[in-house]
Amino acid sequence: MTQATQQKGIQLTEAALKQVVSLREKQGKDLCLRVGVRQGGCSGMSYLMDFTELSQIRSEDEVFDYNGFKIVCDGKSMLYLYGLVLDYSDAMIGGGFQFTNPNANQTCGCGKSFGVS
Numbered sequence: 001m002t003q004a005t006q007q008k009g010i011q012l013t014e015a016a017l018k019q020v021v022s023l024r025e026k027q028g029k030d031l032c033l034r035v036g037v038r039q040g041g042c043s044g045m046s047y048l049m050d051f052t053e054l055s056q057i058r059s060e061d062e063v064f065d066y067n068g069f070k071i072v073c074d075g076k077s078m079l080y081l082y083g084l085v086l087d088y089s090d091a092m093i094g095g096g097f098q099f100t101n102p103n104a105n106q107t108c109g110c111g112k113s114f115g116v117s
Contacts, residue, residue, distance in 0.1 A: 008064045016088040032070035036077035
């Protein structure tokens, strides 16, 4: 895993920041990345990531700024994601976004869901 860019509630490595900025540019809009959790997945909870309009940021959302790129997370999801490090790898096997979540006490093999006690 590469070094996270800043110490925040949700941290991005340089590789992850570069990838999400690139993906946002392909959308052709000034969007932010919404990160959250939902019930489901192999381990009980799964991660959510999607671009959203800046106008969709709610007053109760946590907002993290990375050199003008915003990550948004609702308060309930933040309980499970505080300290999360989002990394990105372009490896042919096992590539994509990786979540390192200090709150997870179990993680499924695909790394896209987790469990907490």
